[in-house]
Amino acid sequence: MQIVSAEVVVTSPGRNFVTLRVTTEDGVTGLGDATLNGRELAVRSYLDDHVVPLLLGSDASRIEDTWQYLYRGAYWRRGPVTMAAVAAVDTALWDIKAKYAGMPLYQLLGGACRTGALAYGHASGRDVPELLDSVRAHLEQGYRAVRVQTGIPGFDSVYGVAASRAGGGERYDYEPARRAVGPVPRPAVETWDTRAYLRHLPTVFEAVRAEFGPELPLLHDGHHRMTPIQAARLGKDLEPYDLFWLEDATPAEDQAALRLIRRHTTTPLAIGEVFNSVHDYTTLLSERLIDYVRSAVTHAGGVTAMRKLLDLAAVYGVRSGMHGPTDISPVGMAAALHLDLAVHNFGIQEYMRHSARTLEVFRTSYRFEDGLLHPSDTPGLGVELDVGAAARFPYQQAYLPVSRLRDGTVHDW
Numbered sequence: 001m002q003i004v005s006a007e008v009v010v011t012s013p014g015r016n017f018v019t020l021r022v023t024t025e026d027g028v029t030g031l032g033d034a035t036l037n038g039r040e041l042a043v044r045s046y047l048d049d050h051v052v053p054l055l056l057g058s059d060a061s062r063i064e065d066t067w068q069y070l071y072r073g074a075y076w077r078r079g080p081v082t083m084a085a086v087a088a089v090d091t092a093l094w095d096i097k098a099k100y101a102g103m104p105l106y107q108l109l110g111g112a113c114r115t116g117a118l119a120y121g122h123a124s125g126r127d128v129p130e131l132l133d134s135v136r137a138h139l140e141q142g143y144r145a146v147r148v149q150t151g152i153p154g155f156d157s158v159y160g161v162a163a164s165r166a167g168g169g170e171r172y173d174y175e176p177a178r179r180a181v182g183p184v185p186r187p188a189v190e191t192w193d194t195r196a197y198l199r200h201l202p203t204v205f206e207a208v209r210a211e212f213g214p215e216l217p218l219l220h221d222g223h224h225r226m227t228p229i230q231a232a233r234l235g236k237d238l239e240p241y242d243l244f245w246l247e248d249a250t251p252a253e254d255q256a257a258l259r260l261i262r263r264h265t266t267t268p269l270a271i272g273e274v275f276n277s278v279h280d281y282t283t284l285l286s287e288r289l290i291d292y293v294r295s296a297v298t299h300a301g302g303v304t305a306m307r308k309l310l311d312l313a314a315v316y317g318v319r320s321g322m323h324g325p326t327d328i329s330p331v332g333m334a335a336a337l338h339l340d341l342a343v344h345n346f347g348i349q350e351y352m353r354h355s356a357r358t359l360e361v362f363r364t365s366y367r368f369e370d371g372l373l374h375p376s377d378t379p380g381l382g383v384e385l386d387v388g389a390a391a392r393f394p395y396q397q398a399y400l401p402v403s404r405l406r407d408g409t410v411h412d413w
């Protein structure tokens, strides 16, 4: 199972993606997602300049050993660029192993624990009536759980809120990365005020529960914008609306801060989309300060590392809620779905559908039916990359926005 080639494909079919394609001497190929929103070319360089040369001639079947070689062997470990690169190699090797075995990846991971993975989609509106329409549209598309984000009176643009209904139709697509334009391209700047947000949000959930009743699982993303005491207050204020989770209430690299939030509220907490290692979670898990782990295969070191993280989470009764916005490519999404099926402590899977253009480049076989996602039984991950189609969409520089308070101070976005 010797690796004879590995190439990094950067493509922009509507948004940027970085994909690693590894080929063995038998012509079997494996794919890994290495997309890091707004920093794509740094991962491409890490792979092209430092990882691909090490892969050539090595044995594709040695997945754990390759992971340790790239992680421990580099001496400089962790960090989003490194771990996205390691993740891509790891995922590609699992894809290859499953193809050699003639099995869908979830079978190699122990087989299915459930019939499908409950998915949530992103409902949003610039105001409450538009949000209610968006929730309705998601239910019509088959979603059985929705994330709720709205505009705040007095603010032009708020995290998680689509600027308009795409094409005037029923889709409400939210894509935070924006194409950089101008002679010195810079990220867009958004204005933020946490107090205005804290006042407004409970009224939004009141309206959504009044319209859709108590059953529908509702989620919300605070996107790292609160202090611990503000998050504690929001968690308490939202208790009557029975959230499935409140995500990223604080910038959680300060793990101990979660003790304060936890002391004050029973609203379930989800954290970790920007983490890239199990070590980012040790206090959060061992002290049971969170309920859901938000890491993605793409950013946390691949299938190998994600499986270990979820197994550790299971010891503390914490469940999965893998990150799945459009910046997780269809390859990263497929890898997540195989794990979703195979781990016992699955919670929910975020699923923002990719655009038709993206799906021209990535030929997927997973399905979304009755609110559940299903990886296919195709051997491997079940995704193929059309390299010719990818070449038609060259990389376009794009950045996530930056937040500033009204006085100009940079704030967490």
Ligand code: CS2
Pocket: 037, 176, 221, 223, 273, 323, 324, 325, 327, 350, 400
């Ligand atoms: C988000 C993402 O899906 C989520 O929960 O927080 O949309 C996030 O903003 C992007 O992945 C950033 O790249």
Ligand code: MG
Pocket: 221, 223, 247, 248, 273
């Ligand atoms: Mg999030």
